[in-house]
Amino acid sequence: MKKSLVLAMAMALGVTASAYAANPFSDVPAGHWAYDSVNKLAAAGVIDGYGDATFGGDKLMTRYEMAQIVAKAMAKGANVDKLAAEFADELDTLGVRVANLEKKADNVKIAGQVRLSYRDSDQGKHNGRLRTRLFVKGAVNDDWTYTARIENNQYFDESDETKHSKGNNPNAGDEDTKLNWAFVSGRVGGIMVDAGRQDIKMHTGTVVDETFDAAKISYGKDVKLTGVVAKAAGSGSWDNGTMEEGDRMYVADVTAKLGVVDGYVTYYKADTANDDEIIVVGASAKIAKDLKLTAEYLNGDAQSGKDDNGYMVGLAYGGAKAAKAGSWGLYANYYDQPIATMLEHTVDGYAYMPTGFMTTGDGFQGYEIGANYTAAKNIVLGVKYYDLEAREGSADDQTIWTEVVFSF
Numbered sequence: 001m002k003k004s005l006v007l008a009m010a011m012a013l014g015v016t017a018s019a020y021a022a023n024p025f026s027d028v029p030a031g032h033w034a035y036d037s038v039n040k041l042a043a044a045g046v047i048d049g050y051g052d053a054t055f056g057g058d059k060l061m062t063r064y065e066m067a068q069i070v071a072k073a074m075a076k077g078a079n080v081d082k083l084a085a086e087f088a089d090e091l092d093t094l095g096v097r098v099a100n101l102e103k104k105a106d107n108v109k110i111a112g113q114v115r116l117s118y119r120d121s122d123q124g125k126h127n128g129r130l131r132t133r134l135f136v137k138g139a140v141n142d143d144w145t146y147t148a149r150i151e152n153n154q155y156f157d158e159s160d161e162t163k164h165s166k167g168n169n170p171n172a173g174d175e176d177t178k179l180n181w182a183f184v185s186g187r188v189g190g191i192m193v194d195a196g197r198q199d200i201k202m203h204t205g206t207v208v209d210e211t212f213d214a215a216k217i218s219y220g221k222d223v224k225l226t227g228v229v230a231k232a233a234g235s236g237s238w239d240n241g242t243m244e245e246g247d248r249m250y251v252a253d254v255t256a257k258l259g260v261v262d263g264y265v266t267y268y269k270a271d272t273a274n275d276d277e278i279i280v281v282g283a284s285a286k287i288a289k290d291l292k293l294t295a296e297y298l299n300g301d302a303q304s305g306k307d308d309n310g311y312m313v314g315l316a317y318g319g320a321k322a323a324k325a326g327s328w329g330l331y332a333n334y335y336d337q338p339i340a341t342m343l344e345h346t347v348d349g350y351a352y353m354p355t356g357f358m359t360t361g362d363g364f365q366g367y368e369i370g371a372n373y374t375a376a377k378n379i380v381l382g383v384k385y386y387d388l389e390a391r392e393g394s395a396d397d398q399t400i401w402t403e404v405v406f407s408f
Contacts, residue, residue, distance in 0.1 A: 025055035046072045108138040117403040118156075121350050128156035135181075144186030147198075151235075152177040180211050180235035192218045197233055202253060202266050205346030206296060206312050206337065207278055211236040212249065226253040232344075240345040242272045249343065261285040270343050277301040278341055290318045300340030306362045307391070310337035320372035320380045322407045328373040338363040338391060349386025350397040362392035370401075378407040 024042050028035055038055060041047045046069055049055045112135065118128040136148040154175045183196025194216040201209040214230035228251035232243050243249070248271040255264040261283050268278040282296035294314040302308035312335050319329035335347070339362055349368060370384030382403045389396030 025049050025053060027054045028057065111135045112408045114406040115403055120400045122398040130154040144184055146184050147181055148179060149181030151180050178235045190219060200228060200230055202251060203264060203282055204294060204296060204312060207268055207280060208343045209346035210344040222257045224255045240347065241342040242274055242276060242339065243270060243343045247272050268343060276343060292316045298337060298341035302340040306340055307338035308340050310341040320374045322374060322378050322380055325374050325377050330371050332367065332369045334367045336365040348401050349388045349399040364388050365391050380405045
């Protein structure tokens, strides 16, 4: 570094001869003309030495390196107007480089969620679970992103039903970890594409809400067209309907805004044992401030002698928002669904048939009511009650589900 530049920088930072007695560099002796200035600049974090504790004062410095030092000094509040003017071009370049580094640092974002839940069933089925999810999202470029979700589940008991909820594996342990999201999202022209392992939930989830290896495309805004080609993924549970791991599903959906009403028509074709075909016609609308009414009619390709028509009606008020402490919501849903109208239902209650969970007999009917409340920022409490019964036979059950969800 040139003598004039060292002195100018030291003066800009207000160096005094006795400011720092310690010598951080072995090659800058106490009698050197720049001793005090170098020590002051090093202590202020403006200049750095090499890994061997030397300063290398006789080495040549590029204008970019000098611009970096000027930028650091300016950040420390030094009056370096003349130096800033001298190295204006390099500082501009450095600013671009810093901005690019900051952008790169934000390229990958990680968020998380921890949910502690407990389910108490009238049939004596009790199980608790601690579920931890880590969400990773990275920018591929300006148009494409990658999203992953790593999920760990710890189960509080080993009842048959707890094992059942982990994927029909009677030998399952008390913990599992899986990568159950791994997909890319982006645009091809005006078409939005999501491809990879992801959750597929269409509207209310009364037909399907599960993890698939899928390609989903959508186009439009006020009138939106969506198509899905999917295969039931190994990370799903597959216990709330007729689908099994490996089954394929095809979905076509049209959603439109009609004034205050959002309407939709959805067609499902699934290569299950029953070769299911389901059509859903639904609508939702705000009927008052914070009050939303939803209704669906479902028609399925029924098995011999079974019903093929079902419906769902839901009413929701407000809703807890994780970022807003004190926010809350209430909701109630009524279901009357033959087995022909569901693939993997979103419901958390029980409606047991003699040989399985909704997968035999002729589906279920009943209601759920629930509430949620944000006790503190990113801490949401929830409770819901189910009263469900089989549409065929006498099986019925009442279930209480409680949870607390931490987001970070």
